[in-house]
Amino acid sequence: MKRTFVFLLSLFIFFLFLGFFFSRPTKLESASLTSASATLSNPRLSFYGAVNSGVSAGATAVNIKTSGNYGDKNTNHLFPKDTVAVGPNGNFTVASIVDSDTFMVGTGLSAPASDGDAIYATQSGTLTVAFTTTNAIPANGDVIITIPDPATNGNDGAPDTADSTTNNGFDFNSITTSNITCPTGGSWSVTSATAGSGSGHTVVCTTSSEIAASTTLSIGIGDTAVGLVNPAPIYSGHTQGLADTYTISVQTRDSGDIAIDDIEVKVAPVEAVLVSATVDETLTFQVQGITSGTAACGQTADVTSTAYSIPWGTLSTADTFSNASQKLTVSTNADGGYTVKIEENDQMGKNGVTCVGASAGEANNCIEDTTCSSSSCDQATGYGWTDATTYHGLGYSLANVSGSDASFVYDSDDPCSTSAGAGTFCAKQFADQEVSETKATIMSNNGPVSSKQVYVCYRIAISATQPAGYYYNKVKYTATATF
């Protein structure tokens, strides 16, 4: 009897212990997720200041308070083209920053703003949380992400500020499950996207099939339609340029919401840096000499030119063309483009004698500007010049090397144009400044260009009766931006 009693007591104690054990199992110690990261597509802190002394409707200058419990107490973190809300006026664009406590909006405010009204420049984007599971997530398990939030107004789309990062956080901006991207692979679905009120916004993604251990998962919160609004700087103890750090909690759970793995990751939104530089409007003009034997404008150069001269040498053969060329290169960032003009001081005169008039010829000891053909070319209108026996003188043609900036081309049909045709040397006269002829544009473009190149091809021919002597004139290129 006694033995039986002892046996039964022992059995009772054993089952009591067993029942207690199974009814209150010891919680497993959850492991840590690995390779976890939280990435903000826009890590810039939002701007949160306040109107100082009020702003009238129609005004464009806004002063901000330089003291008080505001995230921003200067304009250092407000940039031109930021979108701001000034009190009741939403969606205004910052035109310029006047000084440390004043900025201008592009158009006058539509309604007055009172002293102390909030000034917001919201920065929002997507938060992407990535991690690798340590233990498997069973079917119907989930991942819960908790994002720090402010105690109040954490879902109104406006950035928030507080005295510390503990009390501050992201604004959920009315994000719904449709703005959440759960991991791909498996059978994931968004269970909830809940705005918090001081204890954190939560996002839950649930899987209907088991996710193996060591699986890399990624969850996106917010999308291009609706983004998570970054907090403004905390108003106490924040140093501009140093990030405010917020902790985001990630936890995997089983179907009974028992934690499996978890980890805390940090995000650190910070003020952006306005990078600005002034780029001068520049114009670069290069003149290059061309060696003899080089082909340009369909001709082979007979003499080697330099940047500063066309040394014809001794023109001993009458009724024969001598050819030379130079290469011009232009680059500019001027939005109006550029022009290069050409002129000559006079026709070529013997020992520099003045060749009076536009067609002073042999009788005046001058090598006249060519008339090209029976059509009579001048500085404005060009024609093919192929007959060295009948048509003597000095002239030029053009060929595009890079781009199409030449004002005419050597192989165009008569009269010279920018379109290639059957011509072989469509030529013009140089604009003679002795008779104030209009300087001719030889290269131009109405926009910014990079390394546009043109050959300027000089041609000269004399008759057998050209008086012997030394002839010269001066040709001048002028490069300017278009006005």
Place this chain on the structure above:
Amino acid sequence: MRKKLPKKSKPKINVFLLILLVAALFFTIFFIFLSQTQAQNNVPLTVAPARQELLIKPGEKSAVIIKFLNQGTEAVSGNLKVTDFIVEDNEGSPTFLEGPTQLAPRFSAASWVELPYDKITIAPKDKVLIQAKINAPADAQPGGRYIAIYFEPGGTVSESTISANKEAVTPVAIRIAGLVSIRVQGPVEESAYVVQMKAPRFLEYGPIPVKTQIMNRGNYHIKPKGTLSLLSIFGKQIDQQLLKEQNIFPDVARAYDNNLGQKWMFGKYKIELNASYGETGKVLTAVVFTWVFPWRIALIIVLAIIIIILLFALLFHRIRKREEMLEEKVEELEEKLEEKEQ
């Protein structure tokens, strides 16, 4: 006590020194020659800023900064000058006013400018920064003044040099200029109008080429901002383009070229210019109408429809005829059957 050098080593040293001297001489001459050749063969110059504006009060002294850069590998020397410029064409290309007969006092300011140097030399890969002082006379009239500050290397071959060479030559001068638009403070005349807005009256296909010219009749340059809109006959906006923002010199018209719409268009279209200019936001408007009708395609479609209708009519006619024939045959057979039964 002095050590005597061995007699055999002396000639060797002399030969070595001679070779060294000859080599040094050769390289010196070579590099001098090389540098001269390169300096003449390639002259790349940059001016910055290529355009700039300055506001000045009558009687005030001010200055503009302009940089000339030598991108080449050899030093470049030349003249530094200032001249007035105007714009004569509708493309905005500046014309320098250099001769005494070309003075335009209305827009002239070259005489107000004092350059620090007449001649400069720019070292290779270096720049020279010029501060041009501008002294506006106390009686200067409000409005625009336009000057160009330019650097002119080369082209300085003297007549004596050319004669000494005894060969024909065409010296080439290069000028690169920065344009300065000076505005004398005070009320300026702002007056502009659309001289021309032209589009073809009829086009087979779009887009519609629109040529516009705006004339500035004020005494300061303007930069109109606006749009060209293409509207359908029902007033629906088909296309809109920004008017290119470009300066218009006083007393000159500036040309604008736009292409509006797509290739496939149909009907009557309205092209509307709405632009503003000046400090007071004066308005420029113009309207032009055009027709776009792809008549060849339309003709082909109409002909195709006619052919299809005719084919259908023919087919219908044949079917009808066949039906009639069949009906006749049936009637005949019925008659024959009736006859047999009787």
